[in-house]
Amino acid sequence: DAKTTQPPSMDCAEGRAANLPCNHSTISGNEYVYWYRQIHSQGPQYIIHGLKNNETNEMASLIITEDRKSSTLILPHATLRDTAVYYCIVRGGGSQGNLIFGKGTKLSVKP
Amino acid sequence: GAGVSQTPSNKVTEKGKYVELRCDPISGHTALYWYRQSLGQGPEFLIYFQGTGAADDSGLPNDRFFAVRPEGSVSTLKIQRTERGDSAVYLCASSPGIRVGDTQYFGPGTRLTVL
Numbered sequence: 001d002a003k004t005t006q007p008p009s010m011d012c013a014e015g016r017a018a019n020l021p022c023n024h025s026t027i028s029g030n031e032y033v034y035w036y037r038q039i040h041s042q043g044p045q046y047i048i049h050g051l052k053n054n055e056t057n058e059m060a061s062l063i064i065t066e067d068r069k070s071s072t073l074i075l076p077h078a079t080l081r082d083t084a085v086y087y088c089i090v091r092g093g094g095s096q097g098n099l100i101f102g103k104g105t106k107l108s109v110k111p
Numbered sequence: 112g113a114g115v116s117q118t119p120s121n122k123v124t125e126k127g128k129y130v131e132l133r134c135d136p137i138s139g140h141t142a143l144y145w146y147r148q149s150l151g152q153g154p155e156f157l158i159y160f161q162g163t164g165a166a167d168d169s170g171l172p173n174d175r176f177f178a179v180r181p182e183g184s185v186s187t188l189k190i191q192r193t194e195r196g197d198s199a200v201y202l203c204a205s206s207p208g209i210r211v212g213d214t215q216y217f218g219p220g221t222r223l224t225v226l
Contacts, residue, residue: 101153
């Protein structure tokens with residue numbers, strides 16, 4: 001089972017920041033937090049990952065709380081093309097292979 | 112550079128038939144993963160390879176499903192005696208290695224429909 005909890009859906013206005021929360025209260029010390037998104041009818045697209053420090057790349061920022069029990073993915077200026085299902089995944093520990101996906105958050109960016 | 116590619120993009124078959132789905136990983140990636148995604152669900156793990164060998168096949172639903180990667184690059188997922196419940200999108204991903212920080216990159220998937 002997925003080790004993460006995400007809201008099933010969120011709306012965001014175009015041009016505004018989208019903040020997607022994720023709870024992972026049972027995360028272990030050697031487990032990473034990964035974020036992927038899936039636009040309709042496409043394969044999942046990697047966004048960002050982190051262990052305990054905040055991370056930023058050209059797509060997004062990842063903020064991980066100090067106790068590592070939750071995180072937030074931030075899309076700083078959402079566009080209509082960011083409408084997708086966003087998956088937060090905890091990976092690592094004894095299972096270094098597969099990703100375990102939950103149902104994700106359906107983000108709808110509206111004009 | 113080229114990403115993960117999968118062929119065919121769509122496959123329609125009849126119940127009881129045999130199908131093969133192909134995955135071409137990113138060049139140089141040693142790890143290759145297969146997932147299956149049913150409508151409205153997140154992808155579910157099937158099997159992964161490190162090089163030529165299957166490192167974990169615990170996600171294969173039954174013995175009708177089999178995958179190979181004979182030369183450590185291209186992989187084929189094989190499904191025998193297909194059933195209507197096998198209809199799904201089959202996704203392939205590759206990564207540079209199997210370390211926990213090695214990112215998996217996904218292909219576009221093959222949509223399998225069993226009539």
